[in-house]
Amino acid sequence: MAVVREKGYAHWDGRLVERRFPWLPIARTGVRLTFRKKAFKFFFAFAFLPPFVALGGIYVSERLEDFKAIVQSNRALLNIDPKYFQAFLTNPSVLFSLLVVLVFAGAGLIAEDLRHSALQLYFARPLRKKDYVLGKMSVVAFFVLVLVALPWLLLVVFKLIFAGSLAFLVQYPWLPLSIAAYAALLTVFFGCYVMLLSSSSRNTRYVVVLIFGVYYFSDVLSEILKGIFRDPHTALFSLRANLQQAGAFLFGQKLPHDVAAGWSFLVLAAVCGLAAVVLHRRIRSVEVIK
Amino acid sequence: MSIEVKDLSFRYGPIQALDGVTMSLGEGAVGLLGPNGAGKSTLLRILLGFLVPEKGEGRVLDYDIRRDQAMIRRSVGYMPESDCFIAGMDAVTFTSYFGELSGMPRREAMKRAHEVLFYVGLGEARYRLLDTYSAGMKQRLKLAQALVHDPKILFLDEPTSNLDPTGRAEVLDLIEDIATKKSIQVILSSHILDDIESICASVVILNKGRLAAEGRMEDLRASRVSLFELRIKGGGEAFRKDLEASGCRIEETEDGLVKVYMPEGAARMDIFRAAARTGVQLRYFVKSRTSLEDLFAGAVGVD
Numbered sequence: 001m002a003v004v005r006e007k008g009y010a011h012w013d014g015r016l017v018e019r020r021f022p023w024l025p026i027a028r029t030g031v032r033l034t035f036r037k038k039a040f041k042f043f044f045a046f047a048f049l050p051p052f053v054a055l056g057g058i059y060v061s062e063r064l065e066d067f068k069a070i071v072q073s074n075r076a077l078l079n080i081d082p083k084y085f086q087a088f089l090t091n092p093s094v095l096f097s098l099l100v101v102l103v104f105a106g107a108g109l110i111a112e113d114l115r116h117s118a119l120q121l122y123f124a125r126p127l128r129k130k131d132y133v134l135g136k137m138s139v140v141a142f143f144v145l146v147l148v149a150l151p152w153l154l155l156v157v158f159k160l161i162f163a164g165s166l167a168f169l170v171q172y173p174w175l176p177l178s179i180a181a182y183a184a185l186l187t188v189f190f191g192c193y194v195m196l197l198s199s200s201s202r203n204t205r206y207v208v209v210l211i212f213g214v215y216y217f218s219d220v221l222s223e224i225l226k227g228i229f230r231d232p233h234t235a236l237f238s239l240r241a242n243l244q245q246a247g248a249f250l251f252g253q254k255l256p257h258d259v260a261a262g263w264s265f266l267v268l269a270a271v272c273g274l275a276a277v278v279l280h281r282r283i284r285s286v287e288v289i290k
Numbered sequence: 291m292s293i294e295v296k297d298l299s300f301r302y303g304p305i306q307a308l309d310g311v312t313m314s315l316g317e318g319a320v321g322l323l324g325p326n327g328a329g330k331s332t333l334l335r336i337l338l339g340f341l342v343p344e345k346g347e348g349r350v351l352d353y354d355i356r357r358d359q360a361m362i363r364r365s366v367g368y369m370p371e372s373d374c375f376i377a378g379m380d381a382v383t384f385t386s387y388f389g390e391l392s393g394m395p396r397r398e399a400m401k402r403a404h405e406v407l408f409y410v411g412l413g414e415a416r417y418r419l420l421d422t423y424s425a426g427m428k429q430r431l432k433l434a435q436a437l438v439h440d441p442k443i444l445f446l447d448e449p450t451s452n453l454d455p456t457g458r459a460e461v462l463d464l465i466e467d468i469a470t471k472k473s474i475q476v477i478l479s480s481h482i483l484d485d486i487e488s489i490c491a492s493v494v495i496l497n498k499g500r501l502a503a504e505g506r507m508e509d510l511r512a513s514r515v516s517l518f519e520l521r522i523k524g525g526g527e528a529f530r531k532d533l534e535a536s537g538c539r540i541e542e543t544e545d546g547l548v549k550v551y552m553p554e555g556a557a558r559m560d561i562f563r564a565a566a567r568t569g570v571q572l573r574y575f576v577k578s579r580t581s582l583e584d585l586f587a588g589a590v591g592v593d
Contacts, residue, residue, distance in 0.1 A: 008405070008408070008409065009405075009406070009409045009437075009467070009468070009472050010405070011440050011472075011473075012394075012398070012402055012439070012440035014394065014395065014398050016364050016392060016393030016394060016439060017393050017394075017395065018393060019393065022391070025387060025390040025391055025396075026391070029383070029387050033376075033378050033379065036378060037378070108377070112376065112377050112378075113376070115377075116373070116374055116375050116376065116377060117370070117372045117373065117374040118374050118375065118376050120340070120368075120370050120372075120374060121368075121370070121374050121388060121435065122391065123340060123363075124338055124340075124363055124366075124367075124368035124370075124436075125363055125364075125388065125391040125392050126359075126360035126361075126363045126364050126391075126392065126393060127363075127391060285335075285338075285340040
């Protein structure tokens with residue numbers, strides 16, 4: 001039977017525009033595709049659990065009289081100050097849930113394009129390498145900001161609403177900036193970290209293993225070295241410890257390790273630098289086999 | 291001229307992929323022909339700005355290939371040779387996505403994606419995940435994404451590779467329609483001679499990174515090789531050797547038809563003289579139309 005085909009090709013009479021942010025369609029499509037993944041929505045919703053718990057704590061702290069039977073012995077825990085926010089945001093389980101979301105969102109971002117030779121399609125468009133990387137990194141940034149900046153800044157607002165005064169903000173005027181700065185740090189670090197590992201393989205499953213593996217291996221290595229050398233500087237080998245150290249510095253709290261916070265920032269910056277080098281080498285419009 | 295290159299050279303490490311290629315391509319479908327490794331894909335990639343030439347210059351639609359890469363990519367569509375898609379997407383999302391990346395407004399890109407998918411014959415499958423597409427469907431999809439922003443020039447790199455005969459005929463049918471009725475210039479790179487012969491009016495033959503022949507197919511056929519078909523009686527071996535000594539290439543079919551490919555400048559009388567010298571009777575003699583295969587063999591120097 002003959003194939004019935006619509007031959008109605010018509011020329012497009014519109015005008016192609018030069019976008020100010022050519023990476024925006026890449027970011028938007030990346031976020032949409034992430035939400036299409038099975039089980040992602042569950043883990044994404046689960047990652048909002050810590051802010052909800054913190055919200056409960058903030059509410060109870062403003063209604064101590066109503067909840068005195070429950071919180072009698074835990075009054076100190078409900079002291080809402082920058083330390084309260086820092087304790088939640090640098091908590092290993094919070095970082096873990098963030099990592100799980102980023103595995104869904106970021107592991108395949110570049111690996112899938114490498115696997116299916118899609119880079120040449122991107123670069124056959126008026127896109128530069130930096131537009132491509134920025135677009136992909138924006139997907140990671142979106143999820144970090146949605147999970148870190150947005151809910152925790154809202155919690156400051158809720159605190160003011162529950163208190164019915166601006167006294168909290170007057171007392172800690174730098175807290176919103178600390179949250180924003182920490183969210184920015186996590187965005188840049190995890191953006192580079194996930195991009196680095198996603199561009200290192202064509203196999204997404206392998207990248208997933210690498211994202212968890214490198215993160216936790218650095219932790220284990222740090223603990224082993226600490227056991228051997230009894231030196232606080234061994235914490236610098238752990239990505240998690242460096243994030244906690246930087247977080248404590250940004251919230252103006254006591255550092256968890258006896259090492260200058262600058263060293264932790266330097267280690268995190270080194271990971272970002274390595275990512276830039278690897279991305280520059282791996283992202284090519286044409287794969288040249290020599 | 292829509293595409294002009296002058297003294298273009300490029301090397302992959304020690305391998306000289308293009309060596310001083312100079313050519314001008316006008317309107318209509320142009321076939322880029324050559325054996326594997328001739329430099330066809332490299333030439334297309336340089337024209338798209340994927341690779342920076344080591345030497346030489348070029349213009350595509352009057353845009354400089356070194357400076358105006360963004361403008362060139364906005365004006366051309368590229369269908370790569372290898373399978374390429376984005377996992378987890380359906381065809382409509384995929385096609386409109388690349389329309390948007392070309393600079394189309396989002397809504398327009400979506401509308402246009404539906405149109406081109408119907409045009410390439412994927413209308414019914416446009417909401418299916420690309421991961422489930424067959425080789426033929428992926429090939430059509432690549433064509434759709436190359437067409438979505440309505441390019442002025444379409445670069446097609448081996449568009450019929452990995453296709454069964456029916457799929458190949460359908461894709462060629464589409465390309466012919468684009469080239470002849472849609473006023474889009476098609477540059478078709480292939481090593482399948484039949485594909486080019488059926489679609490292109492002009493051809494560029496590359497061999498070992500150099501330009502081996504260029505021009506309208508008819509002109510090349512007329513000027514480069516003369517093919518004569520004959521039937522003979524008598525000592526064929528001596529006759530063959532005599533002709534080969536004068537630069538002719540001889541082929542003999544199973545039913546005894548002798549094909550003589552005469553080089554440029556040779557006269558048909560040379561065949562009669564050779565027959566007279568070797569005592570052979572010519573029972574049948576006719577000048578045949580040169581096929582692209584003959585032309586290619588003549589230009590590249592292989593049987």
